[in-house]
Amino acid sequence: MKLLDPILEFHQEIQAIRRDIHAHPELCFEEFRTAELVAKKLEEWGIPIIQGLAGTGVVGVIKRGNSPKALGLRADMDALPMQEINQFSHTSQSAGKMHACGHDGHTAMLLGAARYLSQAKDFDGTVYLIFQPAEEGGGGARRMIEEGLFQQCPMDAVFGMHNWPGLAVGEFGVKTGGMMASSNEFEVTVRGKGAHAAQPQKGIDPVMIAVQIAQSWQTIISRNVNPLEPAVLSLTQIHSGSATNVIPDDAKLIGTVRTFSTEVLDLIESRMEKIARSTASAFDAEIEFEFKRNYPPLINHENETQFAIEVMRDLVGKARVDAEVEATMGAEDFAYMLQAKPGCYVFLGNGDGQHRSFGHGLGPCNLHNPSYDFNDDLLPIGASYWVRLAQAYLPCN
Numbered sequence: 416m417k418l419l420d421p422i423l424e425f426h427q428e429i430q431a432i433r434r435d436i437h438a439h440p441e442l443c444f445e446e447f448r449t450a451e452l453v454a455k456k457l458e459e460w461g462i463p464i465i466q467g468l469a470g471t472g473v474v475g476v477i478k479r480g481n482s483p484k485a486l487g488l489r490a491d492m493d494a495l496p497m498q499e500i501n502q503f504s505h506t507s508q509s510a511g512k513m514h515a516c517g518h519d520g521h522t523a524m525l526l527g528a529a530r531y532l533s534q535a536k537d538f539d540g541t542v543y544l545i546f547q548p549a550e551e552g553g554g555g556a557r558r559m560i561e562e563g564l565f566q567q568c569p570m571d572a573v574f575g576m577h578n579w580p581g582l583a584v585g586e587f588g589v590k591t592g593g594m595m596a597s598s599n600e601f602e603v604t605v606r607g608k609g610a611h612a613a614q615p616q617k618g619i620d621p622v623m624i625a626v627q628i629a630q631s632w633q634t635i636i637s638r639n640v641n642p643l644e645p646a647v648l649s650l651t652q653i654h655s656g657s658a659t660n661v662i663p664d665d666a667k668l669i670g671t672v673r674t675f676s677t678e679v680l681d682l683i684e685s686r687m688e689k690i691a692r693s694t695a696s697a698f699d700a701e702i703e704f705e706f707k708r709n710y711p712p713l714i715n716h717e718n719e720t721q722f723a724i725e726v727m728r729d730l731v732g733k734a735r736v737d738a739e740v741e742a743t744m745g746a747e748d749f750a751y752m753l754q755a756k757p758g759c760y761v762f763l764g765n766g767d768g769q770h771r772s773f774g775h776g777l778g779p780c781n782l783h784n785p786s787y788d789f790n791d792d793l794l795p796i797g798a799s800y801w802v803r804l805a806q807a808y809l810p811c812n
């Protein structure tokens with residue numbers, strides 16, 4: 416591995432920051448202490464900052480030379496509402512809050528890169544260091560964009576990174592195209608007409624209609640979606656009725672849809688609505704159709720992904736970069752940034768959990784597990800990757 420010497424030299428300092436953030440986790444849009452710590456460090460290293468985007472967002476701006484080229488490097492800062500069971504010295508000091516997704520490490524890795532780049536002169540252009548709030552369900556990335564991130568910080572491309580348990584330390588995983596799924600929820604109400612169960616001819620039975628819709632929906636994945644495209648439609652709840660001798664007024668169908676492409680998602684949503692409305696209409700019932708798109712699919716752009724792969728290969732060696740990593744059904748709000756700008760998101764191996772300090776919980780070191788801890792060995796690897804990426808993207812002529 417070709418890690419950068421200065422980054423190795425201040426490893427202890429960055430590790431102390433990572434453990435401090437781990438001990439003081441903060442939830443979506445409440446990252447006040449974390450954002451203040453980030454801002455303070457950036458200012459200490461002479462980096463101008465922009466504050467207030469999405470509330471607690473912080474952007475560091477490092478400009479060198481005259482090139483108009485710019486890139487963004489993004490880390491997320493928020494923790495999860497869950498109880499940590501680790502007992503080591505940097506365990507969470509806030510009951511019911513925990514850095515169980517490693518965003519403490521993501522923030523620290525970007526700070527490590529910031530510390531290096533604040534001294535570096537060997538690039539020409541602007542690096543935006545984006546510290547984002549509320550990745551865990553809050554859509555902090557979307558809010559930063561809505562509040563003018565890319566107007567205030569015009570950039571040609573944006574890059575993101577997530578630690579990945581199970582992948583060995585020093586290994587990267589990435590792929591072009593869909594790498595993480597979109598997450599979406601639906602709630603469809605069939606409005607019929609209640610009646611005595613012994614006099615069905617006087618009502619419009621929403622239960623029978625809901626069952627027909629549920630069955631017809633299952634043809635969408637099998638008959639409409641391209642078999643080579645992954646997609647899931649799971650109807651997880653059906654609610655209706657309260658008595659054996661009453662035909663109810665309405666029935667609800669609730670569930671989730673996951674896809675890796677917006678086109679497939681558009682297709683599924685429109686087929687679901689058409690089937691629901693036309694089935695209901697055939698039986699003189701009405702439909703209330705709610706389809707909520709949470710995070711979009713995370714789609715890596717081809718050119719930027721190839722670019723990032725070259726940087727990773729140069730850093731850790733070709734054998735340690737899986738350029739066709741298996742996609743995951745998990746979702747990630749960096750997807751919004753990749754909808755607005757070209758870029759690439761990568762997984763960085765967090766190892767198998769052996770790194771955890773004495774006193775860790777007995778559970779696996781998996782994301783969103785109460786025994787999880789970010790692996791500090793990643794700090795110089797992730798920070799070196801960020802620096803190499805910036806140097807390669809903004810070369811001096």
Ligand SMILES: [Zn+2]
Pocket residue numbers: 515516551782783
């Ligand atoms: Zn997470």
Ligand SMILES: [Zn+2]
Pocket residue numbers: 516517518550577
């Ligand atoms: Zn995460």
